[in-house]
Amino acid sequence: MSAYDELMAFQRETEALAQIAGRLGWDQETVMPRGAAPQRGEEMAAIEGVLHARRMAPQVGEWLATIDPDRLDDVARAQLRHIRRDFDRATKVPAALAARIARVTSQAQGSWAEARAADDFAAFAPVLAEVVALKREEGQALANGGDVYDAMLADYEPGTSGADLQAMFGALRPELTALRAAVREAEAPPILEGVFDESAQMKLTRQLARTFGYDMSRGRVDKAVHPFSSGSGLDVRITTRTNAIDPFNCFYSTIHEVGHGAYEQNIDHAYLLTPLGQGVSMGVHESQSRIYENQLGRSRAFTSWLYAQMRDAFGDFGVADAETFYRIVNRVSDGFIRTEADELQYNLHVLMRLDLERALMRGDLLVDDLESAWNERFEADFGFPVDRPSNGVLQDVHWSVGLFGYFPTYSLGNVYAGCLYEALRRAVPTLDDDLAQGDTSSATGWLRQNVQTHGGLYEPRDTIARACGKTPDEAPLLGYLKAKFSDLYRL
Known part of the structure; x- marks a missing residue:
């Protein structure tokens, strides 16, 4: 075997073990008994220790020093790019720190869920402080004297920086705020009212998953506190949640997660269990989930079909026609929850989190002050106060599991989705x-051919630029939002 062949055989086993770790996380969020949390933390730490050792072996x-990239094709060079990036990262982070982060974040996830249910941030704060301290230590090791937050971003969106994002998002914020102000002055669509059987919601949500191309023979739909997708290749699972008085929560969470799941399912199977066999970045991943959910799923055309499906599932549910239904689905409403936010305000939720987590990582904001900082910023950005922690600082799972640097990829994904939709x-x-x-x-099909099948073959922005024919920027997203909501609210 050549050095490249030996490296790829070794890497295939590493990727398989990473999939097993992901399956443990899926189980923890869906069917694991609550009492198993301490043991699961040890299990996650053990497998992370094995993975870390393999990545820095x-x-x-x-092998990397021996292989001559000039003798390889484009696919093999792309494989090396990912392996080298992981190797460089792993060699900077002590194995004991990596295992401790895995153990603490696994346990913190359960603590967060309990604190969220009890609306008690103070009970969660000590655990979160430990997570923040560990992630700052990791970030400092990765940054090697550079910007800690930029080092964290590289885990989710290689090739971007906090400064890049601040410039892009700085252009978004005033435009979105002005559009929201105009919308608030206009007549609002009605609100969906009624009680919608949750078992019927799950039946329709599985139909929606298939409608958007999710292959149920290689996946499944379960319920979780916070919807997510897990896995790649031949085993890609998604979750959703139900609310008897808000079926859109279920349906659009599902369509969103199907975007993630379909991306993973549609990657070229030649890349299975290799670094190229998964989504290239979380920004590109979010471009798929957001375009499925919003530009497609909330479109006037698709909601006319969904309206008929809901009448079949729930009978006459008090909405007179498809056009009224479309306006209800896209209603701009004041709310606390990021995952339930309308398209217009969603990015404002994300930009707030970006600023807060950058402050945490710089040490400018202490965890003990996080709840008050959140509440002050939320009222300033949205114009009304947070009523309880589960609607505020405790609503998202990300910080409990150490995903610092993840939040901005949601808005970056929206920017990418705007560019893709224009090309589509x-x-x-x-x-x-x-x-x-x-x-x-x-x-x-267009998204599969132009984005999804490539997996990690190209760098994130190159993936979008190849599909769109231009370097991505925020202009298409802003144009789409202005046109859509000006029409909806007759501005």
Whole structure:
């Protein structure tokens, strides 16, 4: 075997073990008994220790030094790019620190869920402080004297920086705020009212998953406190949640997670259990979930089809026609929860979190002051006070599991989705007619061919630029939002 072949055989086992670790996380969020949390923390720490050791194994460095990239094709060079990046990262982080982070974040996840249910941030704060301290230590090791937050961003969106994001998001914020102010002055659509059987919601949500191309023979839909997707290749699982008085929470969480899941399922199977066999970044991942959920799932065309499906599932639920239903689905409403926010305000939730977590990582904000900082910033940005921690600082799982640097990829994904949608509409002139029939295949097929199949072959922004024919920027997203909400609210 050549050095490259030996490296890839070793890497295949590493990738398989990483999938097992992911499955443990899925189990913890869905069906694991609550009392198992301490043991699960030890299990997660053990497997993270094995993975960390493999990623920084001396023979990996020897293989990387031996292999001549000039003798490889583009796919093999891309594999090396990812392996080298992981190797460089792993060698900077002490194995004991990596295992401790895995153990503490696994246990913190359960603590967060309990604190959220009890609306008690003070009970969670000591655990979160430990997570923050460990992640800062990791960030400092990775940054090697550079910006700690930029080092964390590289785990989720290689090739970007906090300064890049601040410039892009700085252009978004005033435009979104001005549009929201105009919308608030206009007549609002009605609100969906009624009680919607939760078992019927789950039946329809599984139909929606299939409608958007999710392969149920290689996946499943379960319920969790916080919807998420897990796995890649031949085993990709998603979760959703139900609310008897808000079926859209279930349906659009599902469509969102299907975007993630379909991306993983549609990567070229030649890349299975290799570094290229998963989404290239969380920003690109979010571009898929957000375009599925919003530009496709909340479109006038698709909601006309969904309206008929809801009438079949729930009977007459008090909405007179498809156009009224479309306006209800896209209603701009004051609310606390990021995952339930309308398209117009969603990014404002994300930008707030970005500023708070950068302050935490710089040491400018202490965990003990986080709840008050959150509440002050929320009222300033949204115009009304937080009523309880579960609607505020405790609503998201991300910080409990150490995902610092993750939040900005949600808005970056929206920017990417805006660019992709602009290109998709040019490429598929029948898009609205197809969606009105509940046929997403022309849209999802274009996304599969132009984004998803490549997996990690290209760098994140290159992936989007190749699909769109231009470097991504915020202009298409802003244009889409202005056109949509000006029409909806007759501005």
